[in-house]
Amino acid sequence: MADKELHVQLPQVFSELFTPARYKVFYGGRGSGKSWAVARTLLLMALQRPIRVLCAREYQSSIADSVHKLLTEQIDAMGLSAWYTVTKAGITNSAGSEFIFKGIHHNIMEIKSTEGVDVCWVEEAQAVSEESWQVLIPTIRKASSEIWLTFNPLEESDPTYQRFVVSPPPGAIVRKVNWRENPYFPDVLREEMEYMRRVDPDGYAHVWEGEVRTISDAVIFKGKYEVRAFDTPENARFYFGADWGFSQDPTVLLRCFIKDKTLYVDRETYGVGVDIDDLARHPGERGRSMFDEIPGSRLWPIYADNARPETISYVRQRGFNIRGADKWPGSVEDGIAYLRSFERIVIHERCKHMAQEARLYRYQVDKRTEEILPKVEDANNHCWDALRYALCKYITRRRGGQPVFKPTGY
Template identity: 50%
Template sequence: MTIKLPKWAKRFLAENIRYKVAYGGRGSGKSWNIVRMLVLKAASNKTRILCCREIQNSIKESAHKLISNQIDELGLSSIFSITENSIKCANGSEFIFAGLYRNVDKIKSMEGINICWIEEAQNVSRESWDLIAPTIRAENSEIWVSFNPKLKSDETYQKFIVNPPPNALVLRVNYQDNPFFTEAMREEMEYKKRVDFDEYLHIWEGQPKISSKAQVFYGKWEIKELGDLNGASCYFGADWGFANDPTALIKCYILGRNLYIADERYAKGIEIDELDNFFGSMSGAKTAHIIADSARPETISYLNRQGYSISPAKKGKGSIEDGIAFIRSFERIYIHPKCVNTISEFSLYSYKVDKYSGEITAQIIDDNNHAIDALRYALEPLIKTGPSTIGLRLDI
């Protein structure tokens, strides 16, 4: 039997590791492919598989139907016995279904579980995670996790995305990774992308939900083709990448009381000897003056030797807050649709929300801000000389 699986699913099968996590947005095929892999494992060798979710009031709320359909589609019905509440294979394999909430004693008593699949894991509480880890204790047992993120503060997101354990394979899986993504779903996705980019990021890209009012630039920006910017003042700014952080170059314009973000270069893993071509591919970058993060003087020096004109940003105490206030002082911020990483950062750059009260604090989360930092550096001379330079008011 030849079974087609996407690349991420093959890693689930190939690697022997305690936690295997697939998270992301709608249309990725996470559950469908996980079920297919579990059925194949059950058919190949005796395997006890616990399928659970936080709340399961009846078998209809479980993956029972999805597994049954996959068995039939794979042509394996002759070796599986499917009843209303259980699924067993002739080789002794078994699928067990349970809700985590209020089933502590039942789950604790389970023996010999080889794989525990937790679906819709975004809803799983800390208490349930504390229950699962010691319960799945068979030799070489694995815990498979699939979920669409809701909030960054959710227990599962914190456990596997923010602070992943060392024995975990964590894969972000989205519709781009699904070779069976339908045209009907694509049309739905593209529509959401056009009319509500925040919701698109959450639903289709698997970004955690952020209260719109927690966005640092809430209500100030929109995606728009920029058209003719004759007479506008042009500014360039750069932020250097460290480790897993991206390098970002931003080209922006000011015309009247509006800020226009026209182009970006944004990528991880750019080596210093690749920067000339990387930056040089942006129109005007090599002839304009660029203000860059001062943390990498050797990088600035290297690029200046390649013919660029780059100076370090002054930064200093309060420079982030001053820069944000200045950017917000524009009547409108327009971002060209091709600046996808800048758009993503403007959607995600946010103030911290108190996890208990739900109140938005004044503390800015230091994340999703590389293009935004480059933008602040680009505008630094105007921030220091004051808004009168371009006829703007700083009140927000």
């Protein structure tokens, strides 16, 4: 290879594959080119110096289950066939590099005895169990050896997601990559992606955006909401609701309106760690004024979480018509019942945090039996709390039945 110069393009997001690190984790949705980029990078690296690459996955009953085919295709696509030798069981090259392929789960002793691995590429890493990680990681022990992961997330509780995304090892390179980062994203996949985005927001978020999957029947607003662009009527009667951030929780302000028994959420502003000075400022005062980021916020009443009276007072002193929303035992459940009484909840596509919470806000699930419990999970609820506060004057206490829908006009 010394007399031949290669020019191989990779999306910019994968440039860190060439940065030394013990762990390199690239996860996300379909169409991002993760596996393609890793295959190309490893094939190039293997021509610069002799390395041993272990291509592993949790289950591999035959070589057809591995990335052998992908690597072979990329050897041909990059014009490297003169330097690589491909057999049914492995791949070697003229620089002395070797690619070997193993399943972890059924080959524990083989994995333990594998020596001299420079790079271990774990494809479809979402399926790897905690027991397999405990075997594999100590096996990759050569000086400066690296472990690379590519996967599409499944459940948040999966060992791989917890170990490498929720609580990654120190110094790990962890990047979420999706179709947007792939300049070679094909039109045929784009058509599939756009169709799913329209008809199945939850499925789109999981498949294409790489979000963890939810237990769909536990999702509180399953089948009730949609995410799309829409025009706001000029004569809309707006409702504003605010939820305050605590520690790592976000502060949220939402705007919504009602039309034909459909609830529309058309604006949001959202921030974590927002200083109180940046929540609201006097007109003309310099600096961020979060509440002024939504048009009309000084004109319409705002109802907020009443747990922070001092914050409500601060915002009111700066010219906003804000007050605390009423609460009572069961007010969260009553608010959910009222919101579900709308024929449809439509979230504007620019309200990204509201849309994300819509697919994640759910009832608690028994971890052992997977039974859905009659308790609301205290997570992914900040936008929904703000929405309940916005409409708090229309939410009534239940007396043995569901709240009656009150047409409020717009």
